[in-house]
Every structure is written in C-alpha cells, then in structure tokens.
Amino acid sequence: MASHSIVKQFLAFCTGILLLAGSALSHAEAMPNTDQTQNLTSIRKKVEEFLTVQTAGYPGRVTVTAGAIDNNLKLAKCPALEVFMPQGSRAWGKTNVGVRCNAPAWTIYMQATVNVVGQYLVAAAPLAQGRVVDSGDLLFESGDLAQLPPGIFTDPEQAIGRIVNISMNAGTVLRQEMLKASPVVQQGQTVTLITRGKGFSISAEGHALNNATDGQLVRVKVANGQVVSGIARNGGKIEVSF
Template sequence: MHASANRRSLSATTLPGALAKIAITIAALTTTASHAASPRPAPLGGSAQPVIEQFLLHQSAGLPGKVSISIDTPISGPLPACDAPEVFLPNGARLWGRVSVGVRCNGTQTGAEKSPAWSRYVPAYVAVVGSYYVATRPIAAGETLGAADFTVRDGDLTTLPRSIITNPAQANGMIAVNRIASGAPLRLEQLHGATVVQRGQNVKLVTQGAGFVASTEGQAVNNAIAGAAVQVKTQGGQVVSGTARPDGSVELSN
C-alpha cells in the first residue's frame, strides 16, 4: 500500500518537470528548424543599390572573366534614404568573392530639415566566371605536360585557388612538381619550367639594340629555366646578367 502511494506521489511530482523538459526540447528543435530553413538575405533594393552596382562594376573592370554582382541587405536592415550615397571599399579589400562594401551619406535634405549623416557596410558577392585548366589524366611528379594533358573548364574563379592556371601557355611544356590527380585544377605552384641553362654550360650571349644583334659566348654561373635570370661569365672574366631563352641562349639585360 505504501509502495503504491509512493509511486503515485512520485509520478505526480515528476510529471510537470518532464513536461517542461519536453516543451523546452520542442522549442529548441523548432528554433533550429527555423534557422535551417531561413532564406538567404534579401537583395538590398533602394536608391543605393544601383550606385553600389555601378561602383563594383567599374572597380572590377579588367578581371579575368565575366563579372556578376549580387548585393544583400545588411543584418542591420535596409539603408536609410540618402540623396547622394557615396560608395567605398575598406582598406585592403579585394573585389573577389565575398566582400563588404562601405556606403556613407552626408545627410538628406527634406524641406527645412536635414537627416543625420550615416555610414554602413553592405555585403556583396563578386563572381568572376572564366576559363581555367584541369588535368585530363593522372600526372606524376617530374612529367612534362603537353597540350593533351590538360583541358579547359569554365566556372566561378573566385571559388578556386588564386594561383589557378587560366592561360594554356602557363602549363604547356612545364614539369609537374608533385602528383596531379585527373580532373584537378592546375595551379602555378604545381609546375615549374624545364631547365634550359645548366651551371658551367657554355652559352651563347645575345645583345639586341636598335637595328643590330650581336653575340658572343660565355659560361653559365647558375641553372635557369626559360625566362629566368641567369648570370654568365664572359671570356674576358666579367660576370653579366641576362634572361634564359627557351633555346638555351641568354639575352643580356640592357
């Protein structure tokens, strides 16, 4: 009898607490689901949007691809009205991928009253769709790449490493530093040029000027790939600097 009464007493005592825990759990799950289903920020809109768009398009001119821009409303909400919004980039900001754009207003004149000046930062995304190159097969370290070893792809370059290769001349004839998987984007640090000048090698020194070309011979002081700087010791014992050519000759610096 006492045991049954104790069980009834325990159930009556613990039930409200259990219900409270269930209610808290349901509320937490509802909040989590609400956050997970929340849409992306709404477009900015308002008079400042076209000003920001024009600013970003002008600043991004010359990027290697087709530029598209999206501008979102700041977390703080829509921008206040402004007669002449001024757009700027924070120091060190780069128009590449996600960026925060500054907007300032010196105040808006409404009749005899002038609204206060303000400054806000607006989130934006600068996509740059362009061509880049990927490996068509697995490439082992030390292999020299030919035109058949890579192919072009199109995509948003801002989502790829900044050293991505966008010109086939940057890959053709280059040597893989390490293994490159098939389909992997090619990056500049994965490749190096073939050595065209060896230390101690006799090389042809070429000097070009207005209407003349002169040449002599010398001995290379260091190894060099095509396009790299190389020092050469002339037959007279003088050390001069030049640029290694693909054919192994050296063009003297002016």
C-alpha cells in the same frame, strides 16, 4: 435656451477640429521626411555598378550582387555617393564594399558577392612528378572561378611546357605551385650574351653557371673569365643592360 444650445454645438465642433488637427500633426511628426533620407536601393545599385566596372576583363561571365541593407537604417540624403574597396578587400567572391558621403558625412560598409563563371584547367590523367606538361595532359572544366583556390590556370599556354612539381590524380585543379616553369637556360649551356646600351648592342658567347627560367637572373662566365649577370630568355639568350 436655443441660443445656448447653438453655442454648445459650435464649441463641440471647434473641439473636434482641434483634435483632428492635433492627430494629423502627431502623425506627421512620427513619419520620417523621405525627401531628406538616402534611398537604400540607390546605394545597392551604386555598389553593383562599381563592382561591374572593377571586374571588367575578368575571364568568364561575371555576376555581381550587393548584399541587403537594414531597412531601419536612416542615412541623410547624399548628392554624391562614393563607393570604395576597403583595405584588404577585392572584387572577387564574397567581399566587403564601403560607401561614403562627404557632405553630409557618413560611411557604411556592406557585403557583396562577385561570381565569375568560366573555364579552368584540370589534369586530364594522372600526372607524375617531373613530367613536362603537353596539351594532352590538360582538360577544361567550368565553374565559379571565385570559389576555386588562387593561382589556377585558365589558358593552356600558361601550363604547357611546365614541369609537374608534385604527382597528382586525374581531375586535379591545376595551380601555379603544382607546375614549375621549365628552365630556358641550363647550367653549363653555351649561351649568347646580348649587351644593350644607349645606341649600341653587342653579342658575345659564354657559359651559364646556373639554371634559369624565362625572366630569371642567370650568371654567365665569358671567355676572359669574367662573370656577368643577365636575364634569361628563350633560345639561350641572356640580356645584359647598362
């Protein structure tokens, strides 16, 4: 009887060991192998590093924040992450960024925000249409440039000398379409044609047939009646190249 009791105790002990082993195996199978899955925090860090490089040289203090990634997302571990801007996206304001892996192959897209805090120009006083802008018409304000309309001015030299295209109130954020460039050449003005070629340069006078701002094309009538075209420059000079 004692021998029979010992056998029963031994069998019960073995059964317990098998149950514990089975439980441990099931638990191990349920847990993901973290050594084989991509760390999501490293993806966000890579995106922020990428955008920091892309925004180098922006006019202001730049902060970059990568959006959250769903913690339930399981990606195969990648030895070389590649970050890129999808077509139509840019590193400005709220944007989309792509992250891909070539081997193993997968691609995800995530949101990010680029804030650019800096100074921009506003009208210091009401500006009437046709007024030529001078330094007294301009005032700096600070804010997130990425939240402003496109075409703003951040440097007074960009706006001084331009002509007010539409009347505006004080405090209006100045944009490119509101101020047109002043012509450097007026129709009928006597101008100097400078013709350059390989190893030579010739100057001649003529009369402009149209108004033109710096860098625009202007037609000029010379003394013999011929009409030539060139690029208008400050000081009444017209560049003609061959």
